[in-house]
Amino acid sequence: MERRKHWNKMSVFWIVLLGLLSLCHAAPTTAPTMSPEDQDLAEGYLSQFYADVGMTNSTLRRIRNNSFTQDLQAMQAFFGLEVTGTLDKETVDVMKAPRCGVSDISRYGHFPGRPKWTKRLITYRITRYTPDLAQRQVDTTIAQAFQLYSDVIPLDFKQVTSGTADIMILFQSRYHGDFYPFDGAGGVLAHANSPGQGQGGDTHFDDDESWTLTQRGVNLLLVAAHEFGHALGLDHSRDRRALMYPTYQYVNTNGYRLPDDDRRGVQALYGSRTTVPTTAPKPEPPPNPEPEDPTEPPNPRDEQCSRELVFDAATSIRGDLYFFKNGYYWRKSSSFQGIRLTKVNRKWSRINYVDAAYEVPNENVVTSSCLSTGRQYWGVTGIAKTIMPGYPKSITNLGLPSSVSKVDAAVYVSSTGKTLIFANNKYWSYDERRNQMDSGYPRYITQDFPGIGSKVDAAFENYGYLYFSDGPRQSEYYLPYRRVMRVLLNYGWLNCY
Known part of the structure; x- marks a missing residue:
């Protein structure tokens, strides 16, 4: 355990x-x-x-x-x-004082039984990012935190963007899928599991904190490096100069190296690195926005029954449910058994990737982003392969500001006739009857939809309930009561038990 x-x-x-x-x-x-x-x-x-x-x-x-x-x-x-x-x-x-959420008494110590990784290459994946920093900044900082260790021990770290990694990382506030809910700003900043199978090494950051790369707020590099010490098998230190001291204390991170106490502790588990790291823990680069020779996106079939499955988008179309991932979609229908996986451009030849999707009765509009820019959307008719004339269009035609580079999720609410459009930690309300955006928007998601989190990756309506996905977690939301009825996992819709 x-x-x-x-x-x-x-x-x-x-x-x-x-x-x-x-x-x-x-x-x-x-x-x-x-x-x-x-x-x-x-x-x-x-x-x-x-x-x-x-x-x-x-x-x-x-x-x-x-x-x-x-x-x-x-x-x-x-x-x-x-x-x-x-x-x-x-x-x-x-x-x-703000601190790590790990107890200062451990049965393992450092560590009788010494849980540690038994392989040299450790993979990690960030399933949910903080809106406080750009995704590239988070990727780079997390890689730097791992490199503090790979500089002194013979382990290498590699970021992956799909599947289940050795160390799964997310930013989330309050309850986030384990038995250790966060407590809001201040207090516990983050926590991590020690090495092991399953959730061993998994690391969570409280997204109610203000994450920065400076002295202001909470410095991500210092907290991440501390938590990854736990993920590698280190316990807390009584040395106030150590990175593994329980309470948060800012130090200048320019040229930061692992303090001696922490270096000795991690080398006692893994030994010393005698050569320059062979695999620098660089984050995987994002896809080239204009690839000259587009490559095949990874097939998500292996992720179908993963508890960590994150949807790119979801919608109902003529009573069937569509769940989009990596340029594919799963279709769940009452007209056939099983779950069908299909490539998006096999159905809609001009659409390669779907960021957001929604259905308006009698129109069945599917909004997606263009692979090259992320700022376009298409209208399609029903479940047919036909793209409506005049598409693609810019998402600014819907009334979104030019600062929005892509839509995270969208859902048509049948009881109100409004389409809710989500981007980052805000949302807009589009009136389908008047074909224009409602005034007074954007508004913060947490302000109007308490309990679902601060970001929506996918959304759809089913039998009068709204379903909001945030990472692998999904909230079943009943709008008339404005409350979360159940908390689910995405993979449950794909016949996985």
């Missing part, structure tokens, strides 16, 4: 163990000036970061009720504070 690591070295464990043995009946001690809010903060902090995750619930409850002092002493010892077992202002200030 993987060990989830959030932003510890086992050297602190013996301190905690001795504390539990010698002070197991000590009563909580707090400074008289501490407020009830500070007391609640301290109890929650110690419960989250200083509870032995291997204990049963009943044992954990019994110890928590009797061990506030020793847990507090362990925390103070870990951070180099005066070990008093008394809740004071300096201790509370440390508890309030």
Whole structure:
């Protein structure tokens, strides 16, 4: 079973163990000036970061009720504070500092059992990006974070853009598909799993943070490099100068190299690199926008039943559901069994790739982006192969500003007669009866559709419900109640169980 690591070295464990043995009946001690809010903060902090995750619930409850002092002493010892077992202002200030979400007590330490990768080439994939930075900036920064390690250990890292990688990476706020929901801006910044099968090494960043490449906000390079330390098998360090220290602290990242404490820790697991890395962890370049010799897009058949499946677009057309991916689409119909996979340009010869799609009753318009520019859309009639005259057109004809380079998703809402068009973290409302954009837009997705996330990759309507996909996760949304009814995974629509 993987060990989830959030932003510890086992050297602190013996301190905690001795504390539990010698002070197991000590009563909580707090400074008289501490407020009830500070007391609640301290109890929650110690419960989250200083509870032995291997204990049963009943044992954990019994110890928590009797061990506030020793847990507090362990925390103070870990951070180099005066070990008093008394809740004071300096201790509370440390508890309030932004930090990694991994506990400071680990059964693995560093690590009895030593979970680590047993191969030399580790793949990673970013399934969902933050809107705070350009995608290319994120790719480059993540690659730089991995290179801090590949410079000193004999592992290489390679970014892939499809399938299941060894390390899956995403930016997401609040609940994001695991049992460790984020807590909003500040607090826990990110978390990662230790090496292992399945979700081992997977790394998540809280998208409620303001991610930057500078001193302002939260520096992505520093947090990513810290979390990838966990993904490689490192625990937290008590050395304040170490990258693996639990709380976030900005340092100048120009020419940044792995600190000595962290280098020694990761080399103890993997050994030292004696030669220049053979495979630099460069991000895969995006597709050439104007390829002279277009290559065949990867066939998504192998992704059909992946829990990490991300749709490019989705729509209903004459009662059938179409799910688009990498220049192909899956068609789900009540008129035939199974799921059919077809190349997009085999059905619509002038369309190679679909970013967004929607159906308007009696018109059945499918909006897609041109492979070369991303700024065009086509109208097609029903389920036929016929593209309507006058297409393609620029997406600015719909009333979108020229700053929008592509549409992420679109869906026609039958109860309102409006088409919702999503791009980045905003959306527009297009009135199909008046053939014009509604005034007052764009608006933020999180403002009007609470619970679905801040970005929509694909959207469609089915039996009165709206389905919004954000990465592999999908929200079943009931518009009259303005609430999420269920949270699903995309692959569930493709006869995968």
